[in-house]
Amino acid sequence: MKHGNAVIAQGGGPTSVINQSLVGAVIESRRFLQVERFYGALNGVNGIINENFVDLTQCSLENLGEVAQTPSSALLSTRDKPDAAYCEKIFAVLKSHDVKWFFYCGGNDSADTCRILSESAQAAQYDLRVIHIPKTIDNDLRETDHCPGFGSAGKFVAQAFAGANLDNRALGGIYIGIVMGRDAGFLTAASVLDKRYNDDGPHLVYVPEVPFTEEKFLADVKRVYDRLGRCVIAVSEGIRNADGEAMISVLTGSTERDAHGNAQLSGTGALGDRLSDLVKAKLGVKRVRADTFGYIQRSFAGCVSEVDAAEARSVGEKAVQFGVLGESDGSVAIKRIGDYAVEYRLVPLSSVARLARSMPQNYYDMNVSLPTKDFVDYARPLVGKLATVAQLDAPIVGKKLKV
Amino acid sequence: MKHGNAVIAQGGGPTSVINQSLVGAVIESRRFLQVERFYGALNGVNGIINENFVDLTQCSLENLGEVAQTPSSALLSTRDKPDAAYCEKIFAVLKSHDVKWFFYCGGNDSADTCRILSESAQAAQYDLRVIHIPKTIDNDLRETDHCPGFGSAGKFVAQAFAGANLDNRALGGIYIGIVMGRDAGFLTAASVLDKRYNDDGPHLVYVPEVPFTEEKFLADVKRVYDRLGRCVIAVSEGIRNADGEAMISVLTGSTERDAHGNAQLSGTGALGDRLSDLVKAKLGVKRVRADTFGYIQRSFAGCVSEVDAAEARSVGEKAVQFGVLGESDGSVAIKRIGDYAVEYRLVPLSSVARLARSMPQNYYDMNVSLPTKDFVDYARPLVGKLATVAQLDAPIVGKKLKV
Numbered sequence: 001m002k003h004g005n006a007v008i009a010q011g012g013g014p015t016s017v018i019n020q021s022l023v024g025a026v027i028e029s030r031r032f033l034q035v036e037r038f039y040g041a042l043n044g045v046n047g048i049i050n051e052n053f054v055d056l057t058q059c060s061l062e063n064l065g066e067v068a069q070t071p072s073s074a075l076l077s078t079r080d081k082p083d084a085a086y087c088e089k090i091f092a093v094l095k096s097h098d099v100k101w102f103f104y105c106g107g108n109d110s111a112d113t114c115r116i117l118s119e120s121a122q123a124a125q126y127d128l129r130v131i132h133i134p135k136t137i138d139n140d141l142r143e144t145d146h147c148p149g150f151g152s153a154g155k156f157v158a159q160a161f162a163g164a165n166l167d168n169r170a171l172g173g174i175y176i177g178i179v180m181g182r183d184a185g186f187l188t189a190a191s192v193l194d195k196r197y198n199d200d201g202p203h204l205v206y207v208p209e210v211p212f213t214e215e216k217f218l219a220d221v222k223r224v225y226d227r228l229g230r231c232v233i234a235v236s237e238g239i240r241n242a243d244g245e246a247m248i249s250v251l252t253g254s255t256e257r258d259a260h261g262n263a264q265l266s267g268t269g270a271l272g273d274r275l276s277d278l279v280k281a282k283l284g285v286k287r288v289r290a291d292t293f294g295y296i297q298r299s300f301a302g303c304v305s306e307v308d309a310a311e312a313r314s315v316g317e318k319a320v321q322f323g324v325l326g327e328s329d330g331s332v333a334i335k336r337i338g339d340y341a342v343e344y345r346l347v348p349l350s351s352v353a354r355l356a357r358s359m360p361q362n363y364y365d366m367n368v369s370l371p372t373k374d375f376v377d378y379a380r381p382l383v384g385k386l387a388t389v390a391q392l393d394a395p396i397v398g399k400k401l402k403v
Numbered sequence: 404m405k406h407g408n409a410v411i412a413q414g415g416g417p418t419s420v421i422n423q424s425l426v427g428a429v430i431e432s433r434r435f436l437q438v439e440r441f442y443g444a445l446n447g448v449n450g451i452i453n454e455n456f457v458d459l460t461q462c463s464l465e466n467l468g469e470v471a472q473t474p475s476s477a478l479l480s481t482r483d484k485p486d487a488a489y490c491e492k493i494f495a496v497l498k499s500h501d502v503k504w505f506f507y508c509g510g511n512d513s514a515d516t517c518r519i520l521s522e523s524a525q526a527a528q529y530d531l532r533v534i535h536i537p538k539t540i541d542n543d544l545r546e547t548d549h550c551p552g553f554g555s556a557g558k559f560v561a562q563a564f565a566g567a568n569l570d571n572r573a574l575g576g577i578y579i580g581i582v583m584g585r586d587a588g589f590l591t592a593a594s595v596l597d598k599r600y601n602d603d604g605p606h607l608v609y610v611p612e613v614p615f616t617e618e619k620f621l622a623d624v625k626r627v628y629d630r631l632g633r634c635v636i637a638v639s640e641g642i643r644n645a646d647g648e649a650m651i652s653v654l655t656g657s658t659e660r661d662a663h664g665n666a667q668l669s670g671t672g673a674l675g676d677r678l679s680d681l682v683k684a685k686l687g688v689k690r691v692r693a694d695t696f697g698y699i700q701r702s703f704a705g706c707v708s709e710v711d712a713a714e715a716r717s718v719g720e721k722a723v724q725f726g727v728l729g730e731s732d733g734s735v736a737i738k739r740i741g742d743y744a745v746e747y748r749l750v751p752l753s754s755v756a757r758l759a760r761s762m763p764q765n766y767y768d769m770n771v772s773l774p775t776k777d778f779v780d781y782a783r784p785l786v787g788k789l790a791t792v793a794q795l796d797a798p799i800v801g802k803k804l805k806v
Contacts, residue, residue, distance in 0.1 A: 014570050039800055053800035066793030072569030074795045079574075096803035155705075163702035166475030167417050171482075175698070194704060267692030268679070269672010276671070289670030291697030295578070299566035301597060302558075302706065302790030387705030390469030392477050397442055397456035400499035 002127070003034050004100035006323075007048065008056070009041040010135075011106035011113065012079070014072035014299050015149025016156075017312035018135050021105050022075065023068035024316025025133070026056045032324045035101065044078030044106070045113055049089040053097070068313070071299040073105075082113055087120045094128065101323050105133040105316075108141055111331055112353035118329040131323045132331035132349060133315050137298045139186035140356045143347045144333040148315055149298075151308030151382035153180070154190035156297045157234075162194035162389050164291070165201040165232050173287025174221065174231045174279055175201070178272045180297055182238045182265065183208045185359045187297075189371040190379055191234035194386045201232025204369045208238040209358045212247050217275075218282050220369050225285065235275065237265040237292075247271065251278075266294060305384035311342065318344040340381035405530070407503035408440040409726075410456070413538075414447040414509035414516065415482070417475035417702050418552025419559075420715035421538045424508050425478065426471035427719025428536070429459045435727045438504065447481030447509070448516055452492040456500070471716070474702040485516055490523045497531065504726045508536035508719075511544055514734055515756035521732040534726045535734035535752060536718050540701045542589035543759045546750045547736040551718055552701075554711030554785035556583070557593035559700045560637075565597035565792050567694070568604040568635050576690030577624065577634045577682055578604070581675045583700055585641045585668065586611045588762045590700075592774040593782055594637035597789045604635025607772045611641040612761045615650050620678075621685050623772050628688065638678065640668040640695075650674065654681075669697060708787035714745065721747040743784035 008025055010018055022040075029035045038056045041047035054075075059067075067074050082090060094102070102117065104110050114132040121128040134141050137153035157179055168175045181187035185207025192202060203224040206212055224231040239247045246263040248254060251274035256264040265271075272290030279288045315332045322332065330346035337343050363375035411428055413421055425443075432438045441459045444450035457478075462470075470477050485493060497505070505520065507513050517535040524531040537544050540556035560582055571578040584590035588610025595605060606627040609615055627634040642650045649666040651657060654677035659667040668674075675693030682691045718735045725735065733749035740746050766778035 010573075014573050016566075037800075040795065040797060051800075051802040051805055054795060054797035055800050056795070056797050059795060059797050063793065063796045066791050067795055069790070070569065070792045070794075071566045073573040074793075077573040093804060097800070159704040159706075160699045162704040163419075163474045164698055166473065166704075167698050167702040170413075170417050170476040170480040177699075267694070268676050269693070269695050270676060273671050273673060273676075289698065290672070291670070291699060292672050292695060293699070294694030295567055295570050295692065296563045296580075296694060296696070299570040301562040301565040301569075301792055303562075387472070388469050389473045389704055390466065390477075391473075392443065392457060392459070392462060392470055393466045394443060394457035394459050394462050397440075397454075397458050397500070399454040401496060402454055 001034055002100055003036065004098045005037040005039060006035050006101035006103065007039045007041050007053070007094065007099050008103040009044045009047060010073035010075045010077055011044040011104060011110035012077060014077065015135050015137050016071040016152035016299060016304050017148055017309050018105060019070050019074045020068050020309050020312035021133050021135060021148060021316035023064045024313040025103055025320050026059065026064060028317040028320040034324055039097070040075045043076045044080060045082055045090060046078040046080045048093050049086065051093055071301050081109060082116055087116060090117065091121065091124060091126055095126065100127060101129045103131050103133055103319050103323065105135050107136040108352060108354055108356055111349060115349040115353040118349055129323045130329040131319045132352065133319045134332060137187055138181045138184050140182065140184035141352055142355045142357050143331065143351050145336040145342065146334060146382055148308060148312035150186060151305035151384060152303060153187055153297055154193065154379060155305045155383040155386060156300055156303045157187055157190045157293065158193035158383055159303065159387050160293060161191040161202050161232065161234060162387060166389065168201060168230050168232050172230050173289065174225065174285050176233045176235060176272050176275050176290040178235050178237055178290065178292040180266060180293065181236050183356060183358065185209050185236050185364065188234050188236040189359065189363065189375050190383065192371050193376065193380055193383055194389065196389055197391055199228060202234040203231050205234045205371055206239050206369060207236050207359060207364055208240055210364060210366055211242040212239040213241065214278060221279060222283055225283065237271060305382065307382055307384045314344060322346045404437055405503055406437050406439065407501045408442060409438050409504035409506065410442045410444050410451065410497065410502050411506040412444040412447045412450060413476035413478045413480055414507060414513035415480060415539070417480065418538050418540050419474040419555035419702060419707050420551055420712050421508060422473050422477045423471050423712050423715035424536050424538060424551060424719035426467045427716040428506055428723050429462065429467060431720040431723040437727055442500070443478045446479045447483060448485055448493060449481040449483045451496050452489065454496055474704050484512060485519055490519060493520065494524070494527060494529055498529065503530060504532045506534050506536055506722050506726065508538050510539040511755060511757055511759055514752060518752040518756040521752055532726045533732040534722045535755065536722045537735060540590055541584045541587050543585065543587035544755055545758045545760050546734065546754050548739040548745065549737060549785055551711060551715035553589060554708035554787060555706060556590055556700055557596065557782060558708045558786040558789060559703055559706045560590055560593045560696065561596035561786055562706065562790050563696060564594040564605050564635065564637060565790060569792065571604060571633050571635050575633050576692065577628065577688050579636045579638060579675050579678050579693040581638050581640055581693065581695040583669060583696065584639050586759060586761065588612050588639050588767065591637050591639040592762065592766065592778050593786065595774050596779065596783055596786055597792065599792055600794055602631060605637040606634050608637045608774055609639060609642050609772060610762060610767055611639050611643055613767060613769055614645040615642040616645065617681060624682060625686055628686065640674060708785065710785055710787045717747060725749045
């Protein structure tokens with residue numbers, strides 16, 4: 001029987017439930033005598049090459065219970081992506097600490113890190129089991145029905161728009177909310193999930209999967225505003241024009257890039273402000289307000305989907321089971337097997353690594369610029385219980401003075 | 404015994420618990436036979452002059468129960484501020500509907516509307532009882548210890564920064580969050596209320612009460628960044644320079660005004676973006692991110708302080724009691740009479756109308772640019788139970804390869 005230590009790490013952007021997966025793995029590992037010590041690497045793979053480990057074998061259940069409820073990566077994060085030389089350093093460190101299992105919680109970049117490590121370990125005949133634990137609010141991983149982290153971020157976005165809709169209903173005008181998700185529109189589409197009444201917003205939703213044109217946007221807004229005297233709009237940070245250029249770059253002329261060389265989409269209010277300017281200038285509406293939800297949508301403390309939290313916990317547990325009891329490396333995927341029920345499977349790392357998933361076409365109706373019922377059926381179970389919103393049910397009083 | 408109908412309306416910006424006050428008043432009125440019908444005016448005083456009333460006497464308790472949990476003004480809102488001619492129209496409508504009580508839920512502008520109506524009614528010898536029900540997330544009303552709506556918005560801001568702090572801790576760099584509150588710093592100061600560990604952010608907080616200088620700001624940020632390798636900063640939308648000019652106007656050259664002629668502070672990410680540019684340019688830090696919390700902090704569905712909700716309900720109930728059983732017009736004020744206990748008093752409308760309150764000097768320490776313990780003692784009971792945030796308590800593993 002294989003025997004040794006294990007390392008777990010977290011990579012990429014945080015989510016509200018990423019520590020549920022961490023804690024699920026830590027606690028699950030305790031019933032396997034094969035796993036002597038369970039180490040956490042700080043700052044993802046960067047913590048491995050620098051030998052920055054903490055011993056999670058020596059965490060109390062009380063501490064782990066609190067950490068599980070805490071948003072953002074308790075082991076900190078990294079944007080490092082290992083090349084061959086980096087991998088050599090990783091193996092040297094892992095060998096010196098007798099590490100036989102590596103668990104990495106992250107998105108498709110982290111899955112790619114797992115793939116590289118898995119292949120390099122096989123080439124070096126180093127007995128290392130590598131398991132990828134999925135997480136991302138963007139919900140853009142392949143193979144899995146959905147990603148842990150998406151449900152809680154979706155709940156945040158749905159409730160933010162439920163409130164913004166009521167705010168806009170009370171004071172009028174046009175409201176634009178910019179939502180994360182990079183090249184996938186799932187999170188922005190989640191803005192419709194807490195709609196209840198026929199006139200509830202968001203009335204328009206724009207996603208990266210469908211080319212954005214100013215003409216269609218302005219015509220849509222005018223149509224809704226003429227009908228309701230107000231309009232609530234959800235816009236993906238990653239909307240692109242027909243040439244595939246990010247609208248934030250087109251509208252602002254900004255060329256700032258993130259660590260992966262992509263246009264910087266988050267951490268600035270520029271896209272919302274430019275769209276707001278556009279509406280003011282072209283439609284002549286005075287009260288136009290734009291909010292960019294920014295980082296709080298992925299790490300707000302206290303907005304968690306109970307479904308998402310439970311599934312994030314489970315993928316951590318399953319990762320350890322697949323790693324210790326199974327025969328191959330892979331990524332844990334969630335398969336939907338009912339309405340609503342799921343099971344967990346291990347899929348090849350190569351089927352998840354680097355690749356991204358977009359929203360299927362049947363989830364979005366280009367004609368009305370809104371997500372479809374198919375999307376709502378897909379996403380509604382994932383966000384858990386949403387806040388109650390109600391309008392007054394009171395009869396109108398007859399006028400005494402006016403006719 | 405006075406006998407007739409009552410009207411309630413909501414004015415100004417919404418809060419998460421403004422409908423608790425509405426529902427408190429509606430239900431409380433049902434035990435007084437003097438109050439025949441309880442009408443709601445749609446869109447504040449604007450609904451009165453246009454005779455847009457709904458009959459809240461005919462709402463079910465189930466509907467009212469749901470509305471009470473719903474953020475933003477269920478009766479919609481207005482920024483109208485009546486002059487003499489407007490008041491005449493109001494009296495004509497109120498008389499025609501036999502209205503003897505008027506309840507208006509809002510901030511100091513709404514209190515001023517109440518004052519004008521109260522004085523005009525006395526001058527016209529019209530038997531109208533006028534009661535102001537306080538609400539504002541800015542917490543800037545005089546006489547009351549705090550304002551209903553502040554606690555829930557404070558909870559949102561505290562939990563947003565708790566998450567943003569963990570996000571920043573995981574990925575590094577500098578994070579700037581822009582918070583509402585106009586000329587008062589209470590809401591921005593609430594950003595510190597969910598801090599738990601010594602290195603938790605926000606590490607710096609800037610409020611409108613203290614003149615903002617770029618030099619002090621940059622020196623503060625450098626000091627924290629040099630020590631921690633990261634920095635989380637909470638900034639009031641209404642920060643001003645030593646000449647009293649809004650920094651958003653100074654930094655952007657914007658001259659956009661709101662309905663009251665003040666600089667438009669909300670609904671744009673410009674202030675955060677310019678501060679972010681400043682830090683990048685002057686301190687050479689690459690990863691600087693700014694979020695502007697915007698409208699979601701005042702109307703997010705599903706983030707309510709249970710203390711705030713209960714008090715908002717009570718001020719609505721007390722307003723009806725003061726109105727029906729009392730002898731004078733006034734504004735309902737919350738008095739703190741223990742740690743933590745409150746009672747409700749009716750104070751003169753003239754002591755609340757138009758006037759604003761700033762943070763007391765002992766709530767903020769200019770030297771370290773942070774709220775004081777006095778502020779925390781004041782505000783902590785108001786935001787109710789906050790989300791748990793925990794760091795891993797795990798020992799460091801000894802290095803095998805590096806010294």
